[in-house]
Amino acid sequence: xxxxxxxxxxxxxxxxxxxxxxxxxxxxxxxxxxxxxxxxxxxxxxxxxxxxxxxxxxxxxxxxxxxxxxxxxxxxxxxxxxxxxxxxxxxxxxxxxxxxxxxxxxxxxxxxxxxxxxxxxxxxxxxxxxxxxxxxxxxxxxxxxxxxxxxxxxxxxxxxxxxxxxx
Amino acid sequence: xxxxxxxxxxxxxxxxxxxxxxxxxxxxxxxxxxxxxxxxxxxxxxxxxxxxxxxxxxxxxxxxxxxxxxxxxxxxxxxxxxxxxxxxxxxxxxxxxxxxxxxxxxxxxxxxxxxxxxxxxxxxxxxxxxxxxxxxxxxxxxxxxxxxxxxxxxxxxxxxxxxxxxxxxxxxxxxxxxxxxxxxxxxxxxxxxxxxxxxxxxxxxxxxxxxxxxxxxxxxxxxxxxxxxxxxxxxxxxxxxxxxxxxxxxxxxxxxxxxxxxx
Numbered sequence: 540x541x542x543x544x545x546x547x548x549x550x551x552x553x554x555x556x557x558x559x560x561x562x563x564x565x566x567x568x569x570x571x572x573x574x575x576x577x578x579x580x581x582x583x584x585x586x587x588x589x590x591x592x593x594x595x596x597x598x599x600x601x602x603x604x605x606x607x608x609x610x611x612x613x614x615x616x617x618x619x620x621x622x623x624x625x626x627x628x629x630x631x632x633x634x635x636x637x638x639x640x641x642x643x644x645x646x647x648x649x650x651x652x653x654x655x656x657x658x659x660x661x662x663x664x665x666x667x668x669x670x671x672x673x674x675x676x677x678x679x680x681x682x683x684x685x686x687x688x689x690x691x692x693x694x695x696x697x698x699x700x701x702x703x704x705x706x
Numbered sequence: 707x708x709x710x711x712x713x714x715x716x717x718x719x720x721x722x723x724x725x726x727x728x729x730x731x732x733x734x735x736x737x738x739x740x741x742x743x744x745x746x747x748x749x750x751x752x753x754x755x756x757x758x759x760x761x762x763x764x765x766x767x768x769x770x771x772x773x774x775x776x777x778x779x780x781x782x783x784x785x786x787x788x789x790x791x792x793x794x795x796x797x798x799x800x801x802x803x804x805x806x807x808x809x810x811x812x813x814x815x816x817x818x819x820x821x822x823x824x825x826x827x828x829x830x831x832x833x834x835x836x837x838x839x840x841x842x843x844x845x846x847x848x849x850x851x852x853x854x855x856x857x858x859x860x861x862x863x864x865x866x867x868x869x870x871x872x873x874x875x876x877x878x879x880x881x882x883x884x885x886x887x888x889x890x891x892x893x894x895x896x897x898x899x900x901x902x903x904x905x906x907x908x909x910x911x912x913x914x915x916x917x918x919x920x921x922x923x924x925x926x927x928x929x930x931x932x933x934x935x936x937x938x939x940x941x942x943x944x945x946x947x948x949x950x951x952x953x954x955x956x957x958x959x960x961x962x963x964x965x966x967x968x969x
Contacts, residue, residue, distance in 0.1 A: 558710045558712040559710060580744070581741060595806060595807050596807050601740075601811065605736065653806070672805025
């Protein structure tokens, strides 16, 4: 069986996989990191989004063997060791950007990539287009868009702390 | 998904040898092949991962053409200063394929050699009159797309690059499926050294040229020139997302929008 060595959230792992093993299967079933979800398994819903070498990808449509040597970031790697949430996670909480929460890991990972790719700021339209690969069946997206806009301002140094959501 | 052997050659000659096995399949981004494998539509003996082959990478200008290596991902074409300057319609098209994550993995070579009727790239390749470079020969776009999921590529032939002549003007418009963003009906129009070309994707079983619109636009380059031309619904795709008649109607609408974009 092929062997892959990859870095996940800063830790190096080596695992035996089959050719057909998906990246999400390696993460969830072998490495027991179940924060990354499988929703549709057809590359549409984005619940499985992780970062591979700094770019958001759908881990249900990526073979583990093709990630040999890659640097992977997952939702588990975002919060600080003391439990302090990443700004994007905090924004999702503050703005009530989730209901059932199933899509949230993928939403957060896509959102962080989106902010990173737009260092000069994001319009609402850009946020909505940037989320085309992530489906949410609960929220109607409005609060997700607000959360990402608020987190972007903090991540990009335009605010020192997040604007509170209106009551 | 059935299991398969996995190979990652580092040059074209080795890749071609591995693909001489008729049951082996080439993969780069995998965003078409992996979903097909999940449905067990295919049972390859081996996947030959082309992503380590340096000679299939990169975007370069050669004379009056832009040559894009087969491994170039959609996001790279969308963001390329060279493509944006020379063929903005091509960068625009690449920036609207699927979603961010699909564009981060999917490649031009995969899209063109798969020839999915609902893929974006075939319209640009045919609409710009591009030339396909393989490890064996060069193939004109008009000879390349032969039917649904069928191209002129032989089983062990590898698409290495696509050469796009730089047009005077070009525009692309599509109606996308709202859930998956694949093409329901799209039109890519260009005017250049090879005359006017109008390519239609998504609407039929394979990308095709719309001769009536080409003739009208050659005589009068304006959105009004295509306004009166009706696309026949014969042979158009029909499914729960849109009837053949609806798709035929969309071809006219998208042609007008593509002309508005081309200017």
